[in-house]
Each structure stands twice: as structure tokens, then as C-alpha cells.
Amino acid sequence: MAIENGDFVKIEFTGKVVETGDVFDTTSEEIAKEADIFDDKKSYTPLPIILGGGHLLEGLDKAIIGLNEGDSKVVTLAPEEAYGDRDQKLVQLMPAKEFKKQGMTPYPGLQFQAEGHTGKILTVSGGRVKVDFNNPLAGKTVEYSVVVNKVLDNDEDKIKSLIQLHYAYPNLDVEKTALNFDGKTVAITLDDITRFDQKSYMDVTFQRFRIAKDIYENLDYDNVQFVDEFKKPEDKPEDKPEVKTDDVAENLEETIENSEE
Amino acid sequence: MAIENGDFVKIEFTGKVVETGDVFDTTSEEIAKEADIFDDKKSYTPLPIILGGGHLLEGLDKAIIGLNEGDSKVVTLAPEEAYGDRDQKLVQLMPAKEFKKQGMTPYPGLQFQAEGHTGKILTVSGGRVKVDFNNPLAGKTVEYSVVVNKVLDNDEDKIKSLIQLHYAYPNLDVEKTALNFDGKTVAITLDDITRFDQKSYMDVTFQRFRIAKDIYENLDYDNVQFVDEFKKPEDKPEDKPEVKTDDVAENLEETIENSEE
Known part of the structure; x- marks a missing residue:
């Protein structure tokens, strides 16, 4: 089709x-x-x-x-x-001392970040630096x-593809996503490893918002939930047969216990 | 009782x-x-x-x-x-140059942090600094x-008290917690403001784990869920009567949209 x-x-x-x-x-x-x-x-x-x-x-x-x-x-x-x-107004002259303040020595061809924009130095002369802030592909x-x-x-694959698109956690295994559908609500539990993300909670909220927005604007749901689950560990038998060290979820309790001083 | x-x-x-x-x-x-x-x-x-x-x-x-x-x-x-x-072994001599490397000038009475411990300088002489790593109350x-x-x-008050105890987000209003009880599962949705926490997701996971552990060890639940919910905005009428700027949840979409470049 x-x-x-x-x-x-x-x-x-x-x-x-x-x-x-x-x-x-x-x-x-x-x-x-x-x-x-x-x-x-x-x-x-x-x-x-x-x-x-x-x-x-x-x-x-x-x-x-x-x-x-x-x-x-x-x-x-x-x-x-x-x-x-290309926009000629995005080619600007900047004082060379501004670069030195930041510990940079300006030279033609150098690319740098300033307030979210990428600048490329075209020429340096007489204490003045000509910088091109146009997108290099403009x-x-x-x-x-x-x-x-x-x-x-199907919705399961579609939602997983949105996670893959928006969730910038490099170790995420999107196949470990658990999805629960209940009418117009979808509850998403991500790969356990994402709970150890070093990014700020706010940044993660922004990523999740983009996933949620793409879901409720393009699929038939109006409530998108992200769920982190903490289960009471099962009572362990006296002698444990083996420890699965590759399973983060199983070892969550231990990992976190050890992190408390 | x-x-x-x-x-x-x-x-x-x-x-x-x-x-x-x-x-x-x-x-x-x-x-x-x-x-x-x-x-x-x-x-x-x-x-x-x-x-x-x-x-x-x-x-x-x-x-x-x-x-x-x-x-x-x-x-x-x-x-x-x-x-x-008090443990006399926790009183140690350190070279003054170690302090200077960190940009600190050691003087008696100065308190500082080193590897999670608080040290208090007792004396400084001849390039050597005597430091007491005992808890000041030891x-x-x-x-x-x-x-x-x-x-x-009741469980609702008990769970809220655990959130208050463990959740180190200063602006959290614990009364804005929504709790959903379903058999042995409790689903916790915190005050929306916590979604904008600047702390790392991992640090938040550790806090949540402490709440969950206190719940399943002391109350009759074996599954504790933390839920972040993103709802599809209602279709807005043509002319909005007013904007409630004090409601984070209502403005979440706008806030995040504006943050995308």
C-alpha cells in the first residue's frame, strides 16, 4: 500500500x-x-x-x-x-579578544558553538574575526x-519506533520495552537500564513528552504513561544456585543498597 | 495506642x-x-x-x-x-600542598569535604596539616x-510521609501526590513539578527505590510504581478566557515546545 x-x-x-x-x-x-x-x-x-x-x-x-x-x-x-x-546577515565580525576570553585562538576554518549556533571562522585580521553562522548546508x-x-x-511497533527516535539513551534496548494497552491509555515501561541515566530528570521529561505527543497526535490514545516499577524481591532460597550479573533489574536492590554510603 | x-x-x-x-x-x-x-x-x-x-x-x-x-x-x-x-586513627597529617593544589589555604578550624567525609583542620605547621575526620559529634x-x-x-498518609522523607526535591508539594491502589500494587504520581528536576535520572531512581523499599518492607504491597502521565490536551475553544500561569501541568506542552530550539 x-x-x-x-x-x-x-x-x-x-x-x-x-x-x-x-x-x-x-x-x-x-x-x-x-x-x-x-x-x-x-x-x-x-x-x-x-x-x-x-x-x-x-x-x-x-x-x-x-x-x-x-x-x-x-x-x-x-x-x-x-x-x-545563505543569509549574509549571519556573517558577522567579532572581536578576537572575545575568543581569547574563552581560551580559544581563532583561525580560519575553526568551528565553534555559541548560544546554540555553530559558527565557522572565515578570516582573522587586525583583531577582527569574520564568522559565518549559516548552516554549512545553506x-x-x-x-x-x-x-x-x-x-x-501495528501500535506496538509504532510506539517502539518513537522511543527509538526520541529517547537519547545510548544503551537503551527498545525491544525490552513493556507496553500495556488499556482503552485510550498506553503505559510504557522502558528497559530497566534507562533508570540509571545520568541525564537530568527534566531532559528525560522532554524526551518523553516528544514521544507522548507523537503518540497522541498520530495514534488513537489520549493518555501516555511512563511507569518505573519497583518490585519486592522474592524470598530467596538458602543457597542461591547462581547470580545473573547481566540482569540489571534483578540486581537493582543490591546496586542501590551499595550506593548508600 | x-x-x-x-x-x-x-x-x-x-x-x-x-x-x-x-x-x-x-x-x-x-x-x-x-x-x-x-x-x-x-x-x-x-x-x-x-x-x-x-x-x-x-x-x-x-x-x-x-x-x-x-x-x-x-x-x-x-x-x-x-x-x-572518637577514633584517633581518623586524625591524620596531610601535606599543605595537597590543599593548595585544590586552591584552598588551610587554617585551623576550616572544614572541608574529601571523598564524602568531612574533615576539620586542627593545626597547620611546617607544611603539614593535622586534620580530624571524626564526626564532630563523636x-x-x-x-x-x-x-x-x-x-x-492510613496507607495514604504513610506513603506520603515516605515521599516527604526520601524525595529530595525542594519544591515538591507532597499533598499533590496521586495514589492509586490496586491489590498489592500502588501507583504513585508525584507533583508535576518534580518532572522538571535538574537532578540526574539515576539519583531520582535511588530516591524512589528508598521509598519503594520502605513501602514493600513495611506495608502490604509488593509492587510500587512511579507514573509520569502525559495527556492529550483538550481541544481549546477559539478564544481562551484566561491562562492559568500557575499550573505547571496545563502549561507543560507549551513549556516543552518552547524549549525545542
């Missing part, structure tokens, strides 16, 4: 700049390594998205509509459909080759 | 060193201010505890057994029933005056 807006799909893709042929993003580990953009903190698996859900560039989203599972397509996007045109025509890896057809 | 082990009670207390009369801990804001130990991060309310649950010094725990709601008692505890005897006979403020008699 042809894919339409609101469908949950997994896609493989590779994006490159038409002008230079440089690959800037891909779901393939092999291609990432070839292109020298491999990042060991990224997982190279098909990307789960909701068509029309704002997870992809609009032009790319549209190109997938009408395809079927297994189809592939190459789509070329002009700057206005991709990363926008003004470029880009080409994506896309493969529709899978069209998801 | 006389209090026994396992009872949930709220107590007011003031502890002082017998020898000097110095107050070192109290649940009374007025007494804390008088004694010049007032800490604005502490909440001066009756302390919820489980008798025999290890929340108090053992000597103090025992002194409360047999009392009734409203009773008061003064109890004197020898060092071995209170903070232990070796002291202490006197507590205790009032049994309340004996809790």
Missing part, C-alpha cells in the same frame, strides 16, 4: 551535496566510514519517522509519499526545500537517496 | 551536646535560628519516620517505643548509642527532646 501522511516508516538514506558529491548524513555505517563522517555515538540503523511529522526535511517527506515498502528513490532538493538560502542543492526499509503496521 | 516498631510517626525533636548545651539539629525553625544553625534549604517540619526503620539513631528510635501521640520525652544518649567514640553525650507529633494510621 502506498505510503501516506501519518504513516510510520523506517527509512535508510544518504544525503550528499550535489556540487561537490560530499556525503553529509547517512544511515549506513559503511558509507559514513567511506565518507569519513563516521560518529561512534550515532547508531547506524534505519531511521523511524512519521511521514509529515516534521522529522525530515519537508522536501524529503513529500518525496516518500506514494512509495511502498522496499522502494527506493533519489530526490534532488533545491536550497529552499532543504537547508535554506545555499546548497542536496541529493538524497532513500530506501523505504519498513512500513510499520 | 503505644507506638511500636514498624509504626509510622512524625516527630519533632531538638538535639544538643550535653557538655556545652550547643544545639546541633532541630525540627524547629525558631530553635534553629536561636542556635544560629538555621539552613534555608532545610524544611522545618515534623520529621516522618518508621520506628525501627533505621531513620534515627538507634538509641533515639528505642526511646520512642511505648510513647503515644502527643507525648514528649527527653533522652540522653552516651556516645556509643549516638555518634560513636565522643559526645547528646540529649534529645522529642515530641510525637502524629501517629499515621
Whole structure:
């Protein structure tokens, strides 16, 4: 069945700049390594998205509509459909001493973060630094080759794909998610390992909110619950046969006990 | 009814060193201010505890057994029933340069933290610093005056008192806790404000574990769940009459939307 807006799909893709042929993003580990953009903190698996859900560039989203599972397509996007045109106002002069205050020595080509934006230094002269805050892909025509890896057809898979998309905990095993459906309520218990996340509770709330929002806007639920469960340990027999040290849940009590001074 | 082990009670207390009369801990804001130990991060309310649950010094725990709601008692505890005897091995010589590496100038009387222990500098001479790692109350006979403020008699109050005891989120309003009882399972939804906790998720897990453990060891439940709920917003009428800016839950969607770049 042809894919339409609101469908949950997994896609493989590779994006490159038409002008230079440089690959800037891909779901393939092999291609990432070839292109020298491999990042060991990224997982190279098909990307789960909701068509029309704002997870992809609009032009790319549209190109997938009408395809079927297994189809592939190459789509070329002009700057206005991709990363926008370059904006000359985003090229700014900054005093070199601002960089030195931060312990940085400015030189052409250096990229840095400032207030959530990435700047790239173009030139340095006479104590003044010319910085380009445009997205490096602004003004470029880009080409994506896309493969529709899978069209998801049940709520369990769809919800798991949203967890995979939004939950930035690297060790999460999405297959260890327990889902409980009760009318218009879905209760989600994530892989136990996520309870040991070092991120702030607030950041986790934001991730969960994005999952919940995608669920109640695209599926037939109006209440999304995240449940952390603590069970009373079973009474243990006198001599334990073995200790499963690879099971975090089983050892939760012990782990936490030991952490209390 | 006389209090026994396992009872949930709220107590007011003031502890002082017998020898000097110095107050070192109290649940009374007025007494804390008088004694010049007032800490604005502490909440001066009756302390919820489980008798025999290890929340108090053992000597103090025992002194409360047999009392009734409203009773008061003064109890004197020898060092071995209170903070232990002084241990001369915990008085150590450290090189002054270790302090300077940390940007500290050592002087007699200075207190500092090292690997979870509090050290107090006794003397500084010839590049050597004599530090006492004993608890400042070690070796002291202490006197507590205790009032049994309340004996809790239902599970809802008992569970709320455990949240108050273990959940170190200063803005938490324990009365905003929603409890759902279903057989041997209790589901706890905390005050929405706790979702914006800046602490790590792992630290929150440890707090929750302590609450859960106190519940399943002292009450008749074997499964304790912490639930974070995200509800689909109701469709809003065209012209909103007013915005309730004091309601975090209502504005959650907006708050989080705005945080996404």
C-alpha cells in the first residue's frame, strides 16, 4: 500500500551535496566510514519517522509519499526545500579578544558553538574575526537517496519506533520495552537500564513528552504513561544456585543498597 | 495506642551536646535560628519516620517505643548509642600542598569535604596539616527532646510521609501526590513539578527505590510504581478566557515546545 501522511516508516538514506558529491548524513555505517563522517555515538540503523511529522526535511517527506515498502528513490532538493538560502546577515565580525576570553585562538576554518549556533571562522585580521553562522548546508542543492526499509503496521511497533527516535539513551534496548494497552491509555515501561541515566530528570521529561505527543497526535490514545516499577524481591532460597550479573533489574536492590554510603 | 516498631510517626525533636548545651539539629525553625544553625534549604517540619526503620539513631528510635501521640520525652544518649567514640586513627597529617593544589589555604578550624567525609583542620605547621575526620559529634553525650507529633494510621498518609522523607526535591508539594491502589500494587504520581528536576535520572531512581523499599518492607504491597502521565490536551475553544500561569501541568506542552530550539 502506498505510503501516506501519518504513516510510520523506517527509512535508510544518504544525503550528499550535489556540487561537490560530499556525503553529509547517512544511515549506513559503511558509507559514513567511506565518507569519513563516521560518529561512534550515532547508531547506524534505519531511521523511524512519521511521514509529515516534521522529522525530515519537508522536501524529503513529500518525496516518500506514494512509495511502498522496499522502494527506493533519489530526490534532488533545491536550497529552499532543504537547508535554506545563505543569509549574509549571519556573517558577522567579532572581536578576537572575545575568543581569547574563552581560551580559544581563532583561525580560519575553526568551528565553534555559541548560544546554540555553530559558527565557522572565515578570516582573522587586525583583531577582527569574520564568522559565518549559516548552516554549512545553506545555499546548497542536496541529493538524497532513500530506501523505504519498513512500513510499520501495528501500535506496538509504532510506539517502539518513537522511543527509538526520541529517547537519547545510548544503551537503551527498545525491544525490552513493556507496553500495556488499556482503552485510550498506553503505559510504557522502558528497559530497566534507562533508570540509571545520568541525564537530568527534566531532559528525560522532554524526551518523553516528544514521544507522548507523537503518540497522541498520530495514534488513537489520549493518555501516555511512563511507569518505573519497583518490585519486592522474592524470598530467596538458602543457597542461591547462581547470580545473573547481566540482569540489571534483578540486581537493582543490591546496586542501590551499595550506593548508600 | 503505644507506638511500636514498624509504626509510622512524625516527630519533632531538638538535639544538643550535653557538655556545652550547643544545639546541633532541630525540627524547629525558631530553635534553629536561636542556635544560629538555621539552613534555608532545610524544611522545618515534623520529621516522618518508621520506628525501627533505621531513620534515627538507634538509641533515639528505642526511646520512642511505648510513647503515644502527643507525648514528649527527653533522652540522653552516651556516645556509643549516638555518634560513636572518637577514633584517633581518623586524625591524620596531610601535606599543605595537597590543599593548595585544590586552591584552598588551610587554617585551623576550616572544614572541608574529601571523598564524602568531612574533615576539620586542627593545626597547620611546617607544611603539614593535622586534620580530624571524626564526626564532630563523636565522643559526645547528646540529649534529645522529642515530641510525637502524629501517629499515621492510613496507607495514604504513610506513603506520603515516605515521599516527604526520601524525595529530595525542594519544591515538591507532597499533598499533590496521586495514589492509586490496586491489590498489592500502588501507583504513585508525584507533583508535576518534580518532572522538571535538574537532578540526574539515576539519583531520582535511588530516591524512589528508598521509598519503594520502605513501602514493600513495611506495608502490604509488593509492587510500587512511579507514573509520569502525559495527556492529550483538550481541544481549546477559539478564544481562551484566561491562562492559568500557575499550573505547571496545563502549561507543560507549551513549556516543552518552547524549549525545542
